[in-house]
Amino acid sequence: ERSLLGLKEISREEISSILDRAAYWESQKEKMSPVLKNRFVANMFFENSTRTRFSFEMAQKRLGAQVLNFAAAASSVEKGESIYDTVRTLESMGIDAGVIRLKPIGLLAELAEKVSVPLVNAGDGNNEHPTQALLDLYTMKQQFGELKGLRVSIIGDILHSRVARSNLWALKKFGAHVKFCAPPSMQAPELAEHAPYVSIEEALKADVVMMLRVQLERHAVGVLKSAEQYRLHYGLTEERAAQLEPGAIIMHPAPVNRNVEIDDSLVESDKSRIFTQMSNGVPIRMAVMERAMKL
Numbered sequence: 248e249r250s251l252l253g254l255k256e257i258s259r260e261e262i263s264s265i266l267d268r269a270a271y272w273e274s275q276k277e278k279m280s281p282v283l284k285n286r287f288v289a290n291m292f293f294e295n296s297t298r299t300r301f302s303f304e305m306a307q308k309r310l311g312a313q314v315l316n317f318a319a320a321a322s323s324v325e326k327g328e329s330i331y332d333t334v335r336t337l338e339s340m341g342i343d344a345g346v347i348r349l350k351p352i353g354l355l356a357e358l359a360e361k362v363s364v365p366l367v368n369a370g371d372g373n374n375e376h377p378t379q380a381l382l383d384l385y386t387m388k389q390q391f392g393e394l395k396g397l398r399v400s401i402i403g404d405i406l407h408s409r410v411a412r413s414n415l416w417a418l419k420k421f422g423a424h425v426k427f428c429a430p431p432s433m434q435a436p437e438l439a440e441h442a443p444y445v446s447i448e449e450a451l452k453a454d455v456v457m458m459l460r461v462q463l464e465r466h467a468v469g470v471l472k473s474a475e476q477y478r479l480h481y482g483l484t485e486e487r488a489a490q491l492e493p494g495a496i497i498m499h500p501a502p503v504n505r506n507v508e509i510d511d512s513l514v515e516s517d518k519s520r521i522f523t524q525m526s527n528g529v530p531i532r533m534a535v536m537e538r539a540m541k542l
């Protein structure tokens with residue numbers, strides 16, 4: 248299987264092989280390794296992105312692929328063309344793989360059934376964001392050596408978070424202990440059987456504290472009454488960060504709402520791995536693109 252639709256459905260061995268290959272790519276001194284020369288990939292983003300879009304493009308270019316960037320706002324989607332017709336259009340022109348970010352839940356699996364090129368999920372609704380979780384696992388392994396037994400607290404807008412879901416599915420395969428912490432309006436009840444919801448005090452007792460962005464764009468009006476109240480009850484404030492264990496690290500998929508879910512001064516603090524996560528996105532996506540496209 249060359250598509251990567253999510254981490255729930257793939258094996259621990261498959262995930263390990265992607266992480267190992269990313270380590271190989273990270274160790275390469277040469278920036279360019281044209282293993283995907285003459286291969287064409289389309290990056291199809293139907294939702295906004297900075298990190299995912301550019302690190303995929305960086306990864307693809309470092310592997311020598313020909314890159315087509317599709318932005319929905321500048322395309323015939325604006326004339327009402329469907330996502331399916333857009334993907335079929337690019338497929339008919341001869342792309343060898345597609346990287347896709349979508350809002351509608353369930354559409355990606357449907358698309359993957361209907362098209363023959365490998366598809367790589369760059370985030371679909373609140374379902375999965377597999378390459379984000381892969382780079383998160385990679386960052387944790389870099390720090391702690393192994394994932395088994397690692398205590399990971401995921402704090403914030405679990406309900407809308409594809410990052411939380413992909414991390415949950417992957418971390419559990421490796422025997423990590425995942426805890427969630429969220430206000431009631433941001434909890435996903437169907438996930439409670441997989442990871443307990445705990446208080447913020449309990450969540451701070453962890454090796455990894457992963458803060459999530461409050462996804463203001465996905466909230467119904469009024470769900471987030473006050474950013475200041477949110478920070479007070481669920482934010483990683485300087486005071487809370489001072490309670491973290493000595494070896495603990497802070498992660499966040501970004502973009503960050505500074506001084507809402509995490510205090511400004513913590514974003515680039517010693518414990519923070521937020522920019523390391525972004526760097527690690529490139530070798531992870533090199534490994535994923537190679538898996539999708541190498542002949």
Ligand code: CP
Nearest residue numbers: 296297298299500501
């Ligand atoms: N972490 C992440 O997915 O960021 P972007 O939305 O900027 O791609």
